[in-house]
Amino acid sequence: MKKYILFLIGLALLLPPSVMAEDFLKAPVIPGGKVLVKNDSRLEFSVPQGHNEVLAFYRNALKNSKDIRIREWKNETYIEDDGNLPWHSITISKGETGETKVIIVKDNWTWILGTLVLRFVGVFIVLLLLFVAMMISGSIISRSVGKAEAKKAAS
Amino acid sequence: MTFNEIMDLLNGIMRTTGVFNFDPKVIVMWAIASLFIYLAIAKKYEPLLLLPIGFGIFIVNFPLVPMMGYEHGRPQLLQFFYHYGLEWEIIPCVIFLGLGAMTDFGPLIANPKTLLIGAGAQLGVFITFTGTVLAGFTLKEAASVGIIGGADGPTTVYLTTLLAPQLLGANALAAYSYMAMVPLIQPPIMRMMTSKEERTIRMRQLRPVSKREKMLFPMVTAGIIALLVPSVIPLMGMFMLGNLMKESGAVGRLTETAQGSLMNIVTIFLGVSVGATMYADKFLSWKPLFIFGLGLVDFAVCTIGGILTVKIMNLFLKEKINPLIGSAGVSAVPMAARVSQMEGLKADNTNHLLMHAMGPNLAGVIGSAAAAGMFIAMFH
Numbered sequence: 205m206k207k208y209i210l211f212l213i214g215l216a217l218l219l220p221p222s223v224m225a226e227d228f229l230k231a232p233v234i235p236g237g238k239v240l241v242k243n244d245s246r247l248e249f250s251v252p253q254g255h256n257e258v259l260a261f262y263r264n265a266l267k268n269s270k271d272i273r274i275r276e277w278k279n280e281t282y283i284e285d286d287g288n289l290p291w292h293s294i295t296i297s298k299g300e301t302g303e304t305k306v307i308i309v310k311d312n313w314t315w316i317l318g319t320l321v322l323r324f325v326g327v328f329i330v331l332l333l334l335f336v337a338m339m340i341s342g343s344i345i346s347r348s349v350g351k352a353e354a355k356k357a358a359s
Numbered sequence: 360m361t362f363n364e365i366m367d368l369l370n371g372i373m374r375t376t377g378v379f380n381f382d383p384k385v386i387v388m389w390a391i392a393s394l395f396i397y398l399a400i401a402k403k404y405e406p407l408l409l410l411p412i413g414f415g416i417f418i419v420n421f422p423l424v425p426m427m428g429y430e431h432g433r434p435q436l437l438q439f440f441y442h443y444g445l446e447w448e449i450i451p452c453v454i455f456l457g458l459g460a461m462t463d464f465g466p467l468i469a470n471p472k473t474l475l476i477g478a479g480a481q482l483g484v485f486i487t488f489t490g491t492v493l494a495g496f497t498l499k500e501a502a503s504v505g506i507i508g509g510a511d512g513p514t515t516v517y518l519t520t521l522l523a524p525q526l527l528g529a530n531a532l533a534a535y536s537y538m539a540m541v542p543l544i545q546p547p548i549m550r551m552m553t554s555k556e557e558r559t560i561r562m563r564q565l566r567p568v569s570k571r572e573k574m575l576f577p578m579v580t581a582g583i584i585a586l587l588v589p590s591v592i593p594l595m596g597m598f599m600l601g602n603l604m605k606e607s608g609a610v611g612r613l614t615e616t617a618q619g620s621l622m623n624i625v626t627i628f629l630g631v632s633v634g635a636t637m638y639a640d641k642f643l644s645w646k647p648l649f650i651f652g653l654g655l656v657d658f659a660v661c662t663i664g665g666i667l668t669v670k671i672m673n674l675f676l677k678e679k680i681n682p683l684i685g686s687a688g689v690s691a692v693p694m695a696a697r698v699s700q701m702e703g704l705k706a707d708n709t710n711h712l713l714m715h716a717m718g719p720n721l722a723g724v725i726g727s728a729a730a731a732g733m734f735i736a737m738f739h
Binding site: 273286287288317319320321324326328329330331332333334335337338339341342345349 | 468471472474475477478479481482485488489492495497498499569571572575576579580583584587588722725726729730733734737738
């Protein structure tokens with residue numbers, strides 16, 4: 205009985221690290237990877253697998269998450285969470301070395317506020333361009349109307 | 360037939376009625392529906408929308424009514440309107456077509472500077488987004504709640520249907536309610552944000568705008584929006600098509616239909632479908648209440664944003680703009696412009712600001728659509 209209890213205690217002590225090794229901020233982590241950088245807000249690791257295998261792992265692991273968006277960029281695949289998960293993005297590198305680098309970043313206000321400010325400025329830019337276009341088209345039209353009126357007056 | 364058989368038969372019949380499936384929660388929804396119907400009929404607050412919305416809420420909140428579900432895989436009546444009208448994003452775009460056919464962009468073309476006021480008045484949209492995320496909403500939900508401050512009903516419905524359809528009822532109701540309450544919400548903010556001297560600023564009479572300019576405007580605007588914010592072109596494209604139809608004068612019959620019968624038909628479908636999304640089970644939670652609260656703040660910040668933009672512009676302009684027209688930068692056409700006119704007259708009873716305020720008012724429609732486009736681009 206004592207041995208059994210000691211085994212259970214040992215198991216309980218060992219279990220949390222092994223569970224934690226499977227995820228970072230609730231984002232799934234591929235087992236057997238080599239950790240390159242790890243702090244509270246960022247995990248970088250590499251795995252001896254190709255990009256497609258890693259992507260397939262994440263597609264499968266996140267298939268039940270509603271607000272996930274996967275974007276294919278030139279050098280990496282970018283997975284973004286638009287919901288309430290504690291992580292913001294998972295970046296999977298593309299390459300032909302047989303080793304893939306994965307970066308998991310914590311959800312952060314810098315991104316939210318940054319994108320909001322940029323988009324607010326974007327609204328100004330759209331309307332500013334419209335303003336410029338209207339000024340140009342307005343002046344062209346008023347000139348052409350002026351010329352036509354001058355012609356009429358002359359004749 | 361034995362007595363027991365008769366009782367079983369009666370029991371079976373009774374169970375097909377709503378009485379035996381009654382849920383007390385629906386009483387709250389009846390009260391909400393009655394409130395909106397009352398506001399529409401007695402107070403004339405956005406009656407064209409609040410009345411069908413109110414009735415939509417009322418009618419779906421009865422047990423067993425075959426209105427918003429599916430039967431043998433086929434949508435029931437209101438589900439049919441909702442699915443093809445809203446989920447397929449048709450109704451908001453058709454409403455924009457009608458709005459375009461009713462709009463005169465002359466004041467905006469005559470004073471294009473006011474476009475910037477329409478952009479500044481989107482401040483609340485982005486600030487509310489942050490507040491909504493802090494409250495635990497997802498980013499998509501936050502975007503759909505934020506756009507309420509733009510005070511543009513079809514844009515709110517369009518964006519919410521795309522990003523957070525579960526909030527459609529609350530968002531649409533908040534947007535249309537606050538649009539109706541512009542004369543109550545804006546004046547105190549306008550007086551607080553401006554000095555007596557600023558309120559009496561006189562603006563030069565707007566120049567006449569030629570027909571050619573008016574015809575060119577929808578083409579230029581549609582082109583620029585399509586290039587910069589293509590995601591919102593279904594709305595803005597239809598808006599500009601309606602306007603081109605009107606300004607060209609070549610398709611009188613089509614213009615008449617777009618601004619009349621067609622607009623009225625889709626307004627009925629829009630109102631009743633939006634109302635029908637509000638079941639007691641879904642609606643009675645903290646989220647709609649929170650949306651209503653935050654929508655008010657959103658609206659106030661958008662008003663402040665518009666006025667602040669005018670004040671900043673005045674630092675650089677020789678001919679000053681009356682900051683009272685800044686509040687019209689939220690859409691709510693033409694109510695917000697009328698509020699600017701009324702407040703202007705209170706400060707100086709010979710200073711008419713209505714036509715000047717129509718510029719930012721119309722710019723607000725374009726601005727809120729641009730803001731919606733920014734959000735759509737963020738998530739799609």
